[in-house]
Amino acid sequence: MMYDEKLDPIGPREARDDYLKERQEDASFETLRTIRKGLNLFVEWCVEKGIGNMNDVRGRQLNKFKNWCKDTSDNSTVSLNGILSVLRRFLVYCVRIEAVASGTPDKTPIPNVPDDEDVNYEKPTDEEVEAARKYLETYESASRRHVEYRIVEEIGCRVGAVRAIDVGDVNLEDRVIRFRHRPEKDHPEEKGTPLKNGTDGERDVNIPTELAELIGEYLQNPGRHDVTDRYGREPLLTTKYGRPDTDTIRRDLYKLTRPCVHSNSCPHDRDTDACEAVDNENASKCPSSHSPHPLRRYSIESQIDRGVAKExxxxxxxxxVPVLNKHYDTRSKDRKRKHRLKVYEKLFDGYGDQSETLNANQIAEVLIDEDGMIDPQALLRLQSDEGTPETASGSDGEVTSEITEIVGSGDETTETQEPTEESDDDQLSLSEFGGGPTAVFGPGTVAAAGAAALGSQTAGRLHRELEAMSPGENGITT
Structure with a gap:
């Protein structure tokens, strides 16, 4: 690093404020809040250490700041990584405005996060979810909190997406909720109702009759505040002041999920008269209470466990799909193998129960479309617990399978069972099914067709995931 390069003096606070103004052009409200939080810590440390000029910030000071963050807070390795990553990108900006030496950003001591450390497996149990649901049905039926809880539990969406729903986004007749990205970019200091992945996160989601009826009852509830938000829109969830903030929804769930609320018991043997978590303001201090995210995890894992296709x-x-695999699919390898076996049992002779194997006529009728091509949705339905593909559901959230585990896995020979002695004249053998002039299609064709059918759905999202995990400007990882 060149210590004699010309630098222009600027204080940490002024540099931070200038950087935040620049980032308003490209960063979302939540990103700006994260940046501000991390840089506020750095400015606080600079004031404490008497550093009034960014020119004086070098590798030694950055290492001391890292140690200060570790010693003065309970930041995990993941949180510390995030703070220092924010600082590093800020320092890149400081190099550009000649506030710090050119090699300073590379000296930011960003800790490595072990592969599994950034995975949070916290989630409520089936019993806890059922207890909370019964409590809401009994004591807070058709309330805002009742609707919040059931939407997250049923769909598995983020709290920001729940907050973003307008009355007009709900079609009770068709039982559909529309999620739309409305960030209010003309007002960068105001949150609006953005979705985490922007317009890429927009989608229409099917909901069951019971949830649609609950939302309808909530809209007619005299206790619901019929208000508009600051943009003149009609939010589904309301407070007397307008649309609730995400923190309000989080507090709602923290308060609800305390065991002493929904089950009148404490699994931690605490005296409820002395427990600080009994106070609603301190509900998050109860070891058993949780925010919406663990409930989201519960919902997603439950849908995966029931066999809903990840695609x-x-x-x-x-x-x-990569994030689902890393953060939400906690099934054992043996359970995954059994799910894959359901497809092979129906497609090939000698796998599992031969009475479940489709004959040539059934395969042509069920799997081949009018153009003579494999129907990818029918292929997905082969893993359904409902039996033959004719009876499997094809609606959102009901089709059951995992095509990524069905095709191209290359490890299915371990699942082969001894074929039975009985045979069916109309039944294709394994060799007839996958090869020869009369073959319908082979495992390779299944893989190719499945990949082609799913490629258009997953390519964009995979691109975004890889981009997020790739080094950014000057090697900075998002």
Whole structure:
């Protein structure tokens, strides 16, 4: 690093404010809030250490700041990584305005995050979800909190997406909720109702009759505030002041999910008269209470566990398949193998129960469309627990399978069982099915067709995920 390069003096606070103004042009409200939080810590540290000029910030000071963050807070490795990543990008800006030496950003000591450390497996149990649901049905039926809880539990959406729903986004007759990105970019200091992935996160989601009826009852509830937000829109969820903030919804769930509220018991043997978490303001301090995200995890994992195809689930919950695999699919390898076996059992002789295997006529009728091509949706339905593909549901959130585990896996030989002695004259053998002039299609064709059918759905999202994990400007990782 060149220590004699010409630098222009500027204070940490002024540099931070200038940087935040610049980032308003490209950053979302939530990103700006994250940046501001991280840089406020850095400015606080500079004031404490008497650093009034960014010119004096070098590698040694950055290392001391990292240690200060570790010693003065309970930041995890993931949180510390985020703070220092924000600082590093800020320092890149400072190099550009000649406030710090050119090599300073590369000296930011960003800790490595182990592969599994950024995965949070916290989620409520089936019993806890059922207890909370019964409490709401009994004591807070058709309330705002009742609707908030059931939407997250049923769909698995983020709290920001729940907050963003307008009355006009709900079609009770067709049982559909529309999620739309409305960031109010003309007012960067105001949040609006953005979706995490912007317009890419927009989607229409099917909901069950019970949830549609609940929303209808809530809209007719005399206790609901019939108000508009600051932009003149009609939010579905309301307070007397307008649309609730995400923190308000989080507090709603923290308060609800305390066991002493919905079950009149404390699994932590605390005296409820002395427990600080009994106070609604301190509800998050209860070890068993949780925010909306663990409930979102519960919903997504439940849908995966019931066999919902990840290629369908990815748009429903606005998460890519790689993220679903890393953060939400906690099934054992043996359970995944059994799910894959359901497809092979229906397609090939000698796998599982031969009575479940489709004959040539059934395959042609069920899997081949009018153009003589494989119907990818029918292929997805082969893994359904409902039996033959004719009876499997094809609606959003109901089709059950995992095409990524069905095709191209290359490890299915371990699942082969001994074929039975009985045979069916109309039944294609494994070799007849996958090869020869009379073959319908082979495993390779299944893989190619499945990949082609799903490619248009997943390519864009995968691109965004890889871009997010790739080094950005001057090697900075988002």
């Amino acid at each position: 369908l689930l990815t748009d429903r919950v606005d998460v890519s």
